[in-house]
Amino acid sequence: MKKTTKKAKSTPAVKPAKLTKKEAIKQWLQQNPITDIRQGFQQFQNDTNIDASYGLFYYICKEAGIRTFKGSDMVVSSGMDTVSEDIVLKTITDIQFDDKILVPIKSDSILDTLVSEDGGVMPATIIMVPGESGIGKTTILLKYVGEIKKANPKKKILFVSSEMNEIHMFKYSKRVEIKGVDILFLGDYRMPHIALEKAMKQGWDIVILDSFQDTVNKCKLMSGMTASQAENWLLNKMDKCRKGDNDQKSYTTFMCTQHMTKGGDYSGSTNIKHMTDAMMMMKFDDLNSEDTYVEFSKNRDGATKKRLYFRLNKEGLIFNSERFKKDEVIRETVKKEIEENVKNEDKWNELFNVKSVEEKSI
Amino acid sequence: MNTVSQKEYNKFKQESLDAEPVRKEILMSDINIISDEKVAINNLEIEMNPAAVSDLRDILGMPKKFTKQFGDLLGAEARQRLVNIVKGALVATGKSKSVTLVVSPKSRRILRILPENNILSAPRFFETFERLMNAGKFDVKDITRGPDGGLAISTVAPNHEFNVNGSPDEFFHPGFTFRNDFGGGTSFDSFLYRLVCSNGMVARGISETVNLTNDKDSFEKFFSRIEEIKMNKFVPMAFKDKAKLAINTPASLFEVKSAAEAIMHTSKAVTMENIDKFIPLNNMKWRFAKKGLDINKLNQNQERNTVTDSTVWEVVNGLTDFASHDYGFGVDRFKQLQLQTAAGNLLGKKSFDTQNLVTVSL
Numbered sequence: 001m002k003k004t005t006k007k008a009k010s011t012p013a014v015k016p017a018k019l020t021k022k023e024a025i026k027q028w029l030q031q032n033p034i035t036d037i038r039q040g041f042q043q044f045q046n047d048t049n050i051d052a053s054y055g056l057f058y059y060i061c062k063e064a065g066i067r068t069f070k071g072s073d074m075v076v077s078s079g080m081d082t083v084s085e086d087i088v089l090k091t092i093t094d095i096q097f098d099d100k101i102l103v104p105i106k107s108d109s110i111l112d113t114l115v116s117e118d119g120g121v122m123p124a125t126i127i128m129v130p131g132e133s134g135i136g137k138t139t140i141l142l143k144y145v146g147e148i149k150k151a152n153p154k155k156k157i158l159f160v161s162s163e164m165n166e167i168h169m170f171k172y173s174k175r176v177e178i179k180g181v182d183i184l185f186l187g188d189y190r191m192p193h194i195a196l197e198k199a200m201k202q203g204w205d206i207v208i209l210d211s212f213q214d215t216v217n218k219c220k221l222m223s224g225m226t227a228s229q230a231e232n233w234l235l236n237k238m239d240k241c242r243k244g245d246n247d248q249k250s251y252t253t254f255m256c257t258q259h260m261t262k263g264g265d266y267s268g269s270t271n272i273k274h275m276t277d278a279m280m281m282m283k284f285d286d287l288n289s290e291d292t293y294v295e296f297s298k299n300r301d302g303a304t305k306k307r308l309y310f311r312l313n314k315e316g317l318i319f320n321s322e323r324f325k326k327d328e329v330i331r332e333t334v335k336k337e338i339e340e341n342v343k344n345e346d347k348w349n350e351l352f353n354v355k356s357v358e359e360k361s362i
Numbered sequence: 363m364n365t366v367s368q369k370e371y372n373k374f375k376q377e378s379l380d381a382e383p384v385r386k387e388i389l390m391s392d393i394n395i396i397s398d399e400k401v402a403i404n405n406l407e408i409e410m411n412p413a414a415v416s417d418l419r420d421i422l423g424m425p426k427k428f429t430k431q432f433g434d435l436l437g438a439e440a441r442q443r444l445v446n447i448v449k450g451a452l453v454a455t456g457k458s459k460s461v462t463l464v465v466s467p468k469s470r471r472i473l474r475i476l477p478e479n480n481i482l483s484a485p486r487f488f489e490t491f492e493r494l495m496n497a498g499k500f501d502v503k504d505i506t507r508g509p510d511g512g513l514a515i516s517t518v519a520p521n522h523e524f525n526v527n528g529s530p531d532e533f534f535h536p537g538f539t540f541r542n543d544f545g546g547g548t549s550f551d552s553f554l555y556r557l558v559c560s561n562g563m564v565a566r567g568i569s570e571t572v573n574l575t576n577d578k579d580s581f582e583k584f585f586s587r588i589e590e591i592k593m594n595k596f597v598p599m600a601f602k603d604k605a606k607l608a609i610n611t612p613a614s615l616f617e618v619k620s621a622a623e624a625i626m627h628t629s630k631a632v633t634m635e636n637i638d639k640f641i642p643l644n645n646m647k648w649r650f651a652k653k654g655l656d657i658n659k660l661n662q663n664q665e666r667n668t669v670t671d672s673t674v675w676e677v678v679n680g681l682t683d684f685a686s687h688d689y690g691f692g693v694d695r696f697k698q699l700q701l702q703t704a705a706g707n708l709l710g711k712k713s714f715d716t717q718n719l720v721t722v723s724l
Contacts, residue, residue: 340483
């Protein structure tokens with residue numbers, strides 16, 4: 001049920017016939033105290049779940065009696081800067097989080113070495129997992145969190161199933177062990193976005209969204225939000241949750257499966273890309289299409305461009321640890337060779353008493 | 363079977379690491395050729411060894427004979443000017459932008475000049491070699507360091523032997539030779555050790571040489587190929603068949619002469635008078651002469667069609683015998699390794715000279 005709240009009173013604008021939209025907004029802003037506007041907008045947000053940056057302008061235009069408007073009507077000169085939040089500049093010492101945000105969540109899986117340099121899932125991160133249909137995104141994540149749960153029984157892990165129903169999940173459980181993981185089937189709810197919000201509020205160490213896009217679609221359908229609004233809403237909720245804004249004060253990590261376009265590109269807005277800390281791609285090998293691998297194309301906490309090959313068969317998911325370790329040795333060898341070239345430069349300079357470029361420039 | 367002890371290997375490794383030449387990549391435009399044995403690099407004068415002179419000539423594409431004749435006719439200064447002009451032209455057309463100098467840290471002379479710096483450093487060579495050793499149970503048979511710092515190590519698998527042709531004399535141990543050669547690059551070849559006479563042969567020509575450069579893709583392909591070779595227990599696939607054919611095919615006079623010349627080329631102490639111990643060329647010459655044939659008057663094609671009473675296999679064994687033992691001719695190990703390779707090349711020929719001869723005539 002929609003909440004009915006008392007709106008703060010604001011003086012409606014009297015728009016003279018010759019005023020432009022910007023002038024009308026400016027006039028309305030001058031006529032209404034900032035505190036009232038902010039309070040009114042807060043209530044408007046609570047009632048409509050609208051995105052903050054666009055919503056404030058929407059609210060003001062609505063209150064100012066302007067029926068039609070577009071983004072370009074929103075300019076600083078119209079007075080918008082006076083009603084948006086005051087800016088608060090911070091120094092690094094002002095930014096405080098509990099040290100547990102730095103402690104990785106480890107499993108016994110070789111995937112730990114890929115996810116972060118510390119080995120394991122870092123708290124408070126958003127990891128997107130794009131891949132073609134059927135490549136094994138859900139299976140890998142379920143197996144991985146199953147390993148995490150085994151190694152960390154006290155960790156709370158939620159699997160939000162937007163695409164699979166209970167039958168699919170039952171079949172999965174025969175191939176991939178998914179003990180100790182709580183499951184939310186979004187399809188079971190008439191108001192999926194509220195169900196999701198309630199679940200997230202409980203506080204989790206890891207939440208899997210399968211898939212991010214389908215979750216957005218389900219939230220959009222029953223809430224009246226547009227696709228863009230629903231996406232922003234979800235991203236905002238995730239962001240709050242990972243900062244510890246939940247009942248457990250957990251720094252929640254989100255791992256979200258996502259689809260790829262036919263061209264093999266990641267399917268999603270730039271907004272998502274900017275918000276994510278890591279992009280864990282899953283692809284078929286160019287040379288041998290039976291081989292599939294996981295590779296981070298973006299990873300704030302770990303390395304990128306390292307491939308971990310895997311096979312999905314009747315026995316389940318098998319990572320090719322041996323191949324990964326061999327590749328690591330090769331990477332290390334090539335890295336050392338590059339360092340050797342630098343040493344050769346120094347040896348040459350020493351041998352012939354030649355000053356290096358840096359020394360010459362000093 | 364004599365093998366190299368761990369202590370000897372460690373000593374060889376340390377000495378090789380300490381004596382590793384210094385490599386420096388420089389622009390061709392920075393080289394000024396002062397004389398036959400000296401270049402100036404950004405006003406730094408450095409002397410060159412003959413091999414480096416030869417390398418430079420090859421890079422410039424100047425035939426040795428022509429360059430010498432030019433100098434003899436017009437003087438050394440004119441020759442240097444010509445060489446510098448050719449070098450300048452190469453640089454101007456972009457055909458040779460940079461080269462790698464290989465310099466002795468002891469003598470400060472240029473040992474080699476390479477068109478590109480793609481062979482492994484000494485530390486990576488040993489690391490990779492030791493990794494290859496772990497691929498099977500091998501003993502080190504030979505360790506060699508060339509005058510320019512090139513390295514070669516041959517190994518045998520003492521616990522694995524195989525037979526050719528069912529003959530009691532034809533038992534072999536497989537192994538491999540791993541080389542870091544400034545001329546030929548870093549490479550892996552199968553190595554075969556014949557038990558009855560303790561002869562070793564590098565099976566280049568019978569099996570594929572696996573090359574390695576210092577980039578990631580090359581390492582991946584290299585170790586992938588090693589895995590395939592390992593599956594055949596390091597026995598070159600074609601060896602048994604080739605050996606059988608060589609046992610049953612008479613060597614041509616050309617093949618006999620080539621082998622003898624290859625041996626005589628390694629040391630001035632080996633002459634026509636004492637070559638017969640390994641390749642009975644002198645004896646053949648005398649016996650052909652008795653039948654009215656002066657072999658000195660034959661052209662190459664005729665030599666290829668002259669059937670001797672040595673088999674190809676005997677010629678190969680003559681080469682490997684000389685190459686695998688110290689008979690007091692003062693031949694360094696690197697040259698012996700080259701002979702072992704020549705033996706492998708002979709055995710690995712597409713077809714032996716007399717293989718397709720039909721001796722029955724109407």
